Amino acid sequence: MKLGPWEIVAILAVVLIIFGVGKLPQAMGQLGKGIRNFKKAASGEDTDSEKSESKKGKDTAKDSDSINASSTKQG
Numbered sequence: 001m002k003l004g005p006w007e008i009v010a011i012l013a014v015v016l017i018i019f020g021v022g023k024l025p026q027a028m029g030q031l032g033k034g035i036r037n038f039k040k041a042a043s044g045e046d047t048d049s050e051k052s053e054s055k056k057g058k059d060t061a062k063d064s065d066s067i068n069a070s071s072t073k074q075g
Contacts, residue, residue, distance in 0.1 A: 003011075019027050 016024065
């Protein structure tokens with residue numbers, strides 16, 4: 001099944017309407033990350049960078065929790 005140029009334009013128009021201009025780059029970035037992670041998992045690659053990113057995310061969450069706790073104590 002081949003998609004013609006008009007079908008592609010219609011699909012892109014629907015995506016633009018759904019996500020809007022502002023969130024479209026963010027949505028496509030997340031889609032790209034998801035595809036990249038899927039390919040790595042399918043090929044069996046397990047890198048340390050993924051583990052360090054997950055640790056950074058946990059550290060950031062702890063920092064934001066401590067900031068929220070200190071701001072509620074002061075306010």
